[in-house]
Amino acid sequence: MTAPDRKKLAINQATTMTQWTLREAIEGYATKDIRGISVWRDKLAECGVDEAARILKDNNMTVTGLCRGGMFPANDDAGRQAALDDNHRAVDEAAAIGAQCLVMVCGGLPDGSKDMIDTRKQVADGLAAMLPYAIDAGVAVAIEPLHPMTAADRACVNTLEHALDLCDALGDGIGVAVDCYHVWWDPKLEEQIARAGNRILGFHVCDWLVPTVDLVWDRGMMGDGVIDIPRIRGWVENAGYRGFNEVEIFSERNWWKRDPTEVVDTCIDRYQHFV
Amino acid sequence: MTAPDRKKLAINQATTMTQWTLREAIEGYATKDIRGISVWRDKLAECGVDEAARILKDNNMTVTGLCRGGMFPANDDAGRQAALDDNHRAVDEAAAIGAQCLVMVCGGLPDGSKDMIDTRKQVADGLAAMLPYAIDAGVAVAIEPLHPMTAADRACVNTLEHALDLCDALGDGIGVAVDCYHVWWDPKLEEQIARAGNRILGFHVCDWLVPTVDLVWDRGMMGDGVIDIPRIRGWVENAGYRGFNEVEIFSERNWWKRDPTEVVDTCIDRYQHFV
Numbered sequence: 128m129t130a131p132d133r134k135k136l137a138i139n140q141a142t143t144m145t146q147w148t149l150r151e152a153i154e155g156y157a158t159k160d161i162r163g164i165s166v167w168r169d170k171l172a173e174c175g176v177d178e179a180a181r182i183l184k185d186n187n188m189t190v191t192g193l194c195r196g197g198m199f200p201a202n203d204d205a206g207r208q209a210a211l212d213d214n215h216r217a218v219d220e221a222a223a224i225g226a227q228c229l230v231m232v233c234g235g236l237p238d239g240s241k242d243m244i245d246t247r248k249q250v251a252d253g254l255a256a257m258l259p260y261a262i263d264a265g266v267a268v269a270i271e272p273l274h275p276m277t278a279a280d281r282a283c284v285n286t287l288e289h290a291l292d293l294c295d296a297l298g299d300g301i302g303v304a305v306d307c308y309h310v311w312w313d314p315k316l317e318e319q320i321a322r323a324g325n326r327i328l329g330f331h332v333c334d335w336l337v338p339t340v341d342l343v344w345d346r347g348m349m350g351d352g353v354i355d356i357p358r359i360r361g362w363v364e365n366a367g368y369r370g371f372n373e374v375e376i377f378s379e380r381n382w383w384k385r386d387p388t389e390v391v392d393t394c395i396d397r398y399q400h401f402v
Numbered sequence: 403m404t405a406p407d408r409k410k411l412a413i414n415q416a417t418t419m420t421q422w423t424l425r426e427a428i429e430g431y432a433t434k435d436i437r438g439i440s441v442w443r444d445k446l447a448e449c450g451v452d453e454a455a456r457i458l459k460d461n462n463m464t465v466t467g468l469c470r471g472g473m474f475p476a477n478d479d480a481g482r483q484a485a486l487d488d489n490h491r492a493v494d495e496a497a498a499i500g501a502q503c504l505v506m507v508c509g510g511l512p513d514g515s516k517d518m519i520d521t522r523k524q525v526a527d528g529l530a531a532m533l534p535y536a537i538d539a540g541v542a543v544a545i546e547p548l549h550p551m552t553a554a555d556r557a558c559v560n561t562l563e564h565a566l567d568l569c570d571a572l573g574d575g576i577g578v579a580v581d582c583y584h585v586w587w588d589p590k591l592e593e594q595i596a597r598a599g600n601r602i603l604g605f606h607v608c609d610w611l612v613p614t615v616d617l618v619w620d621r622g623m624m625g626d627g628v629i630d631i632p633r634i635r636g637w638v639e640n641a642g643y644r645g646f647n648e649v650e651i652f653s654e655r656n657w658w659k660r661d662p663t664e665v666v667d668t669c670i671d672r673y674q675h676f677v
Contacts, residue, residue: 236628240628241628241629241630242630243586243587243589243630247589274550274551275549275550275551275587275588276549276550276551276614276617278586278587279587279610279612279627279628280612280613283587283589285587285588285589286589289589311518311553312518312550312553312554312558312560313550313560314518314522314558314560314561314564335554337554337555338555338617339551339617340616341615342551342613342614342617352554353511353515353516353554354516355516355517355518
């Protein structure tokens with residue numbers, strides 16, 4: 128693989144989540160000529176949606192995604208309605224800041240449940256219920272399959288194949304976010320990325336550390352782990368993807384403790400060599 | 403589901419790994435009228451194979467599996483030959499104690515490698531190389547798909563589908579071990595268990611804790627987590643499996659710190675209600 132296009136480097140603000148507000152992240156990335164950012168809703172709320180839209184525009188920043196919608200499964204109708212309402216709000220926010228997609232973390236087992244089949248049905252139903260609203264708002268919905276180690280408590284959609292089966296059933300307006308960290312292990316990955324084709328709405332990169340000491344908050348900087356990211360990027364590009372390559376790192380023990388400018392500089396450096 | 407047959411309760415000695423030698427485990431389980439055990443090779447070596455065979459026979463104990471063969475991928479031919487030699491020794495040991503199968507933990511990326519495709523090819527080649535020896539010895543080989551969170555450093559065979567694809571390619575003499583902990587999250591599990599049919603050589607149970615604090619050593623006792631084990635047992639039995647239900651728990655923070663008799667009593671109690 129040739130090195131990736133520098134102009135396609137985006138950073139998910141979770142990468143500097145503990146250090147920077149949304150304004151600081153936008154300005155901090157833009158200072159380094161990074162023009163893509165994924166935004167988190169808690170940070171967006173803190174900033175205010177209108178103010179955020181202004182700062183993003185002033186910095187010529189593409190919003191590669193809004194994190195996150197989803198979390199559909201619940202133990203009762205009230206819980207499911209609350210989830211639907213929240214997903215509608217997420218769509219509104221995504222539209223307001225011009226996000227290229229709303230990233231869906233679909234949700235895991237409701238409290239006390241062991242029923243993965245019903246939980247997956249609730250996810251399918253939830254996506255079907257919110258999709259027309261997203262289509263009306265012009266917001267693309269991206270199902271992000273999460274690593275199987277998150278199946279119980281975060282997302283019961285754990286393979287690209289499963290996400291694409293959902294997309295097939297749901298029709299237009301919905302696609303997938305391919306995050307290397309979640310899918311790198313999958314022996315069917317190449318085949319399923321090809322199947323995804325133009326439904327790939329986002330491509331996320333970071334690395335799998337050996338050892339990994341936490342199931343959620345221990346992602347690695349590209350180059351520090353074992354994922355062959357260029358190979359996966361090649362498959363994604365062969366499928367037709369031409370969007371940003373978005374760095375998304377949750378790292379309690381390392382990157383979240385560092386100076387955020389150093390983190391951004393490291394992302395830029397590693398991007399050239401390991402993405 | 404009706405409760406499982408008490409006579410089909412087996413315990414993998416890893417469940418009392420820190421507390422008991424092989425002799426102590428055999429006698430400790432047999433005292434509670436548990437007649438199935440899976441044996442680990444380090445404990446077997448410590449005891450001596452001939453002596454272990456005698457103790458097993460004296461206690462009327464079925465060896466549901468020997469843990470473990472596999473670990474095929476290496477960076478050079480010498481490493482691969484060493485792995486093959488070790489697998490032949492494992493077959494000899496399995497034959498000597500009459501194990502119903504040799505459990506294969508296939509191995510992850512060799513040091514420094516990021517090439518999952520080549521690593522998987524090495525696993526397929528390694529299985530093909532050792533299988534004739536196992537067939538000659540009358541030892542059934544059981545590929546155990548491990549959870550995807552172990553893909554880098556333990557096993558690059560992470561779904562039952564992948565394991566069965568390998569079995570299809572390899573022919574007779576090889577099957578799978580279905581461990582609930584590793585496969586419970588898989589949306590294709592029911593379908594793939596049906597596909598497996600009489601190739602299911604072992605069925606392992608424990609539970610997935612929320613939260614899980616370690617990627618390897620934090621398994622839960624049945625009933626303490628979120629896996630619907632009876633449902634999976636039903637699928638396995640529908641596929642024709644009539645063997646033991648084997649409790650296998652690695653638990654640094656809990657069960658490995660307890661009195662082993664209490665652990666066994668808890669296994670017996672939970673088996674009736676949560677398997």
